Amino acid sequence: MRIPNIDERHFYEIEAVRNGWGVKELGRQYDSALYERLALSRDKEGVDRLSTEGQIIEKPEDLLKDPYVLEFTGLPELAKYSETDLETKIIDHLQDFLLELGRGFTFVGRQVRFTFEDEHYRVDLVFFNRLLRCFVLFDLKIGRLKHQDIGQMQMYVNYYDRKVKLEDENPTIGILLCKDKNDAVVEMTLPEDNSQIFASKYLTVLPSKEELKKLMESEE
Structure with a gap:
């Protein structure tokens, strides 16, 4: 090569x-x-x-990519599909998703349920990163990211930090994988010192290397 x-x-x-x-x-x-x-x-x-x-990989930001490329799901870029469809395709191709995520990730579960104040909640995908020694939660959004989605992830992260992680483990990371987002809305919704919750776009079709470069340059 x-x-x-x-x-x-x-x-x-x-x-x-x-x-x-x-x-x-x-x-x-x-x-x-x-x-x-x-x-x-x-x-x-x-x-x-x-x-x-x-x-x-020394801090949460070192894990991130924007966009994530999920071409292995086989989902057409403009086709209609549900968040369950996307999640199922990721699980069906878990090794490919782990390759895209990078080093240190181990899979914990999908639709991981927890109960708080008699209300039931489910996290789409839960991983643990051995290098950062923390849980990494993924929430899948097939449309444009809303500020309510960020608030929901904040609650998930808080729960894992307070009820699930061990004392010697590091704070939980939450990543919202979405089809589209407004970076200004994301920034305004999160606290200025945020280091735990992140939003990234995903692609389901692998563009050419040149197309990816142009896409990323347009985001700068």
């Missing part, structure tokens, strides 16, 4: 060895513009570290 950009090539060399990627996995990560998606959320120093150290 030819990767013209030297920094990008070094990144994939490091990550392929670290994660034990075969040719198929490496090709998929390159085609999904993993390097660019990670670089987008980092400052210049962080981007430089990608080419010399790979993806270093």
Whole structure:
């Protein structure tokens, strides 16, 4: 595989060895513009570290991608489907989803139920990240993200922090995977010192590497 950009090539060399990627996995990560998606959320120093150290996971933000690419679900980009359909496809292709999530993730469960004040709630997908030693909750939204969705995730995160996690584990992370979002609304809904709840778009069709770059540049 030819990767013209030297920094990008070094990144994939490091990550392929670290994660034990075969040719198929490496090709998929390159085609999904993993390097660019990670670089987008980092400052210049962080981007430089990608080419010399790979993806270093030290804080919640280091886990994030925007967008997440879920082409393995086989769901057409413009087709109508439910959140249950999306969740089922992710579970059916769990290994592919774990590859997209990155290092350290272990699957805990889907539609994980908890009860509080005689009300029942369910978290779409629950993972634990061994590197950050914390639960990571995913809520799937097939439409545009609403501020109420963020409030709901805040409650889920609070519950896990207060009732589920162990004392030696780190604060829970909540990630809202949505088809569309308004970053200004997300920022205004969350506290200024937020470091636990994040919103990212997802794609169900793998665009070309060039299309992904243009998409991300338009978000800057």
